[in-house]
Amino acid sequence: MLGNLLKILRQISEIIAKTSDYDYTLSQIVTVLAEDLSVDVCSVYEYDEKNNELILAATYGLSQESVKKVVMKPGEGLTGTSFKERRILNLANPQNHPKFKLFDFTGESRYNSFLSVPLTISGKCLGILTIQSVRNEEFEAPVADMVRSLSTQLANLILNTKILRGLQDVPQKPMKAQISTDQVMLRGAPTAQTTVLGNAFLFLKDDVFNSIEKVAVDDPEHELQLLEKALLLAKQKTLELEHKALAMISEADASIFNVHLMFLDDQTVLGKIRQYIRNDSFSLEYSIAQVFREFEQKFMQFTDQTFRDRSFDLKDVLLRVIEGAAIIKNTGDEAMVMSPESTKLVLVAHELLPSDLIRMPVDNIMGIVCEKGGATAHVSILAKALNIPAILGVKGVMEAIRDQDEILLDGHTGRVYVRPGDQVKDHFKDVLSNEKPSEERHESGPTLTTDGVDIRLNANISLICEISTLAKFGARAIGLYRTEFMYMVRDYIPSEEDQINVFSQIFKHTQNEVTIRVLDVGGDKPLPYIPMPHEDNPALGYRGIRLLLDRKSLFKAHLRAILRAASPGKLRLLFPMVSIIGELLEIRQILQEVEDELHEKNIPHAENYKIGVMLEVPSVLFTLDSMLPHVDFMSVGTNDLLQYTFAIDRASESVGSHADPLDPAFVRIIKHIGDFFKRYPDKEITVCGEMANVTQGIPLLIGAGIRELSMPPKFIPKVAQVVKKINSAECRILLDKAIRLNTAAEVKSEVNRFLLASVRPL
Numbered sequence: 215m216l217g218n219l220l221k222i223l224r225q226i227s228e229i230i231a232k233t234s235d236y237d238y239t240l241s242q243i244v245t246v247l248a249e250d251l252s253v254d255v256c257s258v259y260e261y262d263e264k265n266n267e268l269i270l271a272a273t274y275g276l277s278q279e280s281v282k283k284v285v286m287k288p289g290e291g292l293t294g295t296s297f298k299e300r301r302i303l304n305l306a307n308p309q310n311h312p313k314f315k316l317f318d319f320t321g322e323s324r325y326n327s328f329l330s331v332p333l334t335i336s337g338k339c340l341g342i343l344t345i346q347s348v349r350n351e352e353f354e355a356p357v358a359d360m361v362r363s364l365s366t367q368l369a370n371l372i373l374n375t376k377i378l379r380g381l382q383d384v385p386q387k388p389m390k391a392q393i394s395t396d397q398v399m400l401r402g403a404p405t406a407q408t409t410v411l412g413n414a415f416l417f418l419k420d421d422v423f424n425s426i427e428k429v430a431v432d433d434p435e436h437e438l439q440l441l442e443k444a445l446l447l448a449k450q451k452t453l454e455l456e457h458k459a460l461a462m463i464s465e466a467d468a469s470i471f472n473v474h475l476m477f478l479d480d481q482t483v484l485g486k487i488r489q490y491i492r493n494d495s496f497s498l499e500y501s502i503a504q505v506f507r508e509f510e511q512k513f514m515q516f517t518d519q520t521f522r523d524r525s526f527d528l529k530d531v532l533l534r535v536i537e538g539a540a541i542i543k544n545t546g547d548e549a550m551v552m553s554p555e556s557t558k559l560v561l562v563a564h565e566l567l568p569s570d571l572i573r574m575p576v577d578n579i580m581g582i583v584c585e586k587g588g589a590t591a592h593v594s595i596l597a598k599a600l601n602i603p604a605i606l607g608v609k610g611v612m613e614a615i616r617d618q619d620e621i622l623l624d625g626h627t628g629r630v631y632v633r634p635g636d637q638v639k640d641h642f643k644d645v646l647s648n649e650k651p652s653e654e655r656h657e658s659g660p661t662l663t664t665d666g667v668d669i670r671l672n673a674n675i676s677l678i679c680e681i682s683t684l685a686k687f688g689a690r691a692i693g694l695y696r697t698e699f700m701y702m703v704r705d706y707i708p709s710e711e712d713q714i715n716v717f718s719q720i721f722k723h724t725q726n727e728v729t730i731r732v733l734d735v736g737g738d739k740p741l742p743y744i745p746m747p748h749e750d751n752p753a754l755g756y757r758g759i760r761l762l763l764d765r766k767s768l769f770k771a772h773l774r775a776i777l778r779a780a781s782p783g784k785l786r787l788l789f790p791m792v793s794i795i796g797e798l799l800e801i802r803q804i805l806q807e808v809e810d811e812l813h814e815k816n817i818p819h820a821e822n823y824k825i826g827v828m829l830e831v832p833s834v835l836f837t838l839d840s841m842l843p844h845v846d847f848m849s850v851g852t853n854d855l856l857q858y859t860f861a862i863d864r865a866s867e868s869v870g871s872h873a874d875p876l877d878p879a880f881v882r883i884i885k886h887i888g889d890f891f892k893r894y895p896d897k898e899i900t901v902c903g904e905m906a907n908v909t910q911g912i913p914l915l916i917g918a919g920i921r922e923l924s925m926p927p928k929f930i931p932k933v934a935q936v937v938k939k940i941n942s943a944e945c946r947i948l949l950d951k952a953i954r955l956n957t958a959a960e961v962k963s964e965v966n967r968f969l970l971a972s973v974r975p976l
């Protein structure tokens with residue numbers, strides 16, 4: 215199927231590259247799709263935002279007379295319903311559906327099956343792709359999956375084609391004002407205790423093109439040949455990037471690079487570059503910079519952010535062409551690949567999304583500085599997963615830093631030195647060279663306290679590629695796999711098959727237990743392609759299990775994928791943000807339905823898996839007795855439990871760091887949980903929030919009877935060292951003392967005294 219998909223995608227790209235007539239392009243595409251998918255009808259309906267209506271833009275199979283004449287409002291007919299609800303409809307006998315509306319003159323009355331897929335990019339629905347067939351049955355899952363995968367590509371192509379073809383000339387922007395060149399020091403929240411030095415790469419605001427000088431060439435023909443060679447090299451590099459992204463992050467898909475390839479084939483862009491070279495004898499670099507500036511202006515005219523964001527892709531790809539030309543000029547060797555070691559960049563951004571990071575040449579990125587976000591925001595988790603130190607929530611960073619400025623990040627204090635002077639660099643000289651990550655392997659056996667209690671130290675991972683670090687850091691199992699990245703790095707809901715591919719890799723790489731947490735998005739982690747209500751308090755709103763229970767087909771496909779992929783492995787299935795027993799019962803009911811369906815179809819799937827909920831909403835603390843009979847385990851999410859207990863927004867730059875797991879109120883909560891679980895020895899309790907790797911938190915958790923902690927893998931050796939020095943019975947006494955103290959500071963010094971005494975030789 216994949217081969218077929220790639221073939222169709224390539225055909226679509228070729229059509230787009232060859233033709234400049236948009237309507238003709240679309241009509242060619244629907245013809246190719248209908249033929250390759252062996253269906254009777256394939257149509258594209260485009261959404262006209264101005265008039266709030268869907269218009270039949272191209273069709274294969276319906277009457278050509280109806281093109282541009284079939285018009286419907288969102289919610290009208292099946293296509294309108296699919297658009298309004300952003301849902302895929304796959305129906306046999308569509309005429310029996312209550313929303314069915316016949317557009318007689320199209321000739322569609324003879325078709326007995328109907329599949330519609332929204333064409334969505336970053337939450338924006340551009341239209342609907344439909345296929346129809348005379349056969350009276352739903353389209354089979356592989357066809358539906360293929361259409362869904364194609365829909366994203368098609369939406370991308372429609373969006374780009376529209377942008378490129380429809381842009382109007384506008385005056386240029388004034389040049390950027392000069393800013394200071396003095397050393398500046400800023401502060402933020404660090405994600406890693408690492409110090410790095412590199413050159414700023416301004417994301418969003420950088421303007422490398424401004425530094426390209428206006429140069430005339432003597433031989434435009436030669437320059438044109440150089441352009442063709444550089445384009446080939448840029449294509450090669452784009453394909454390499456695509457492979458790299460997939461190898462590095464299995465959760466990602468590489469559709470973004472298809473957009474880049476399309477830019478490299480686009481005749482409007484290339485035509486203009488060639489025109490500058492041929493007519494004005496400008497150098498390749500200057501011609502590209504000119505064309506980019508023109509297009510950037512046009513992109514910025516769009517009110518829609520999705521459209522504006524495409525300028526970054528164009529910039530990215532044009533820079534790759536310039537880089538390609540530089541390689542050819544310097545070496546004459548077109549086959550040479552661009553060295554990823556060539557630069558050491560510190561990525562500076564106002565706001566960075568996980569998908570942004572995947573687009574970056576992460577090998578070159580030494581560090582990240584970001585104006586928005588706190589230490590537990592998801593981009594920080596991704597940066598940690600990729601081993602890139604970041605400092606987030608750095609106010610004023612975009613104003614203070616220019617492209618290429620030298621920047622030193624001190625992860626110990628959260629300081630960002632912009633254009634550091636010699637004195638500062640000298641001060642950090644030794645730390646910079648010493649802080650290479652350790653390649654040393656750590657033992658993976660049991661981690662015993664001095665009185666022989668085994669504390670299982672597990673790994674929290676967000677990316678499959680992190681599995682390789684498990685053995686290195688001595689993790690016993692995967693204590694938390696956050697599934698959300700697979701969803702966050704895409705522009706569409708990953709299909710069941712996409713998900714199976716990702717999840718199976720986990721079970722292929724580890725024989726140990728794996729805790730997979732189902733999708734925890736919404737609230738402060740929106741998915742652009744799922745319509746979210748506007749909420750004043752998103753952290754208290756439509757997120758986690760609330761969203762999944764509301765989107766049952768998404769939830770069921772997700773569960774099916776996990777159960778199918780886990781059939782050979784040891785699975786613990788974890789549900790986030792459960793706050794009332796009713797949600798838990800509904801989850802169990804849905805799981806049962808999913809299992810029954812899989813049984814019925816004889817599809818192999820996990821059967822003896824464990825079910826657990828995150829203990830991260832305070833209401834659960836008071837309903838443990840009614841919830842526990844319905845689960846095998848619970849996992850304490852201290853990040854959210856702190857947020858909801860203290861009413862402190864965990865992502866807030868101003869108050870996020872005030873939530874302290876060592877506050878006596880929280881320590882009492884931990885004791886309450888531990889005491890409760892002692893009454894239910896057959897139920898497992900684990901901690902997977904950040905408290906599990908806070909040195910002073912460890913003896914308190916062990917004192918509460920918690921025997922399993924899960925954390926980012928690299929913290930495991932440090933935590934193991936602490937565990938091996940302490941006595942669990944003494945931890946219990948320490949906990950009893952700590953709950954009687956008044957402040958977090960008092961708890962900290964009590965625990966510090968305890969730790970010091972524990973390391974003293976007897």
Ligand code: PEP
Nearest residue numbers: 830851852853854902903
């Ligand atoms: C938590 O809330 O502590 C947790 C582990 O989950 P996340 O940080 O992904 O919300």
Ligand code: MG
Nearest residue numbers: 830851853854
């Ligand atoms: Mg949580």
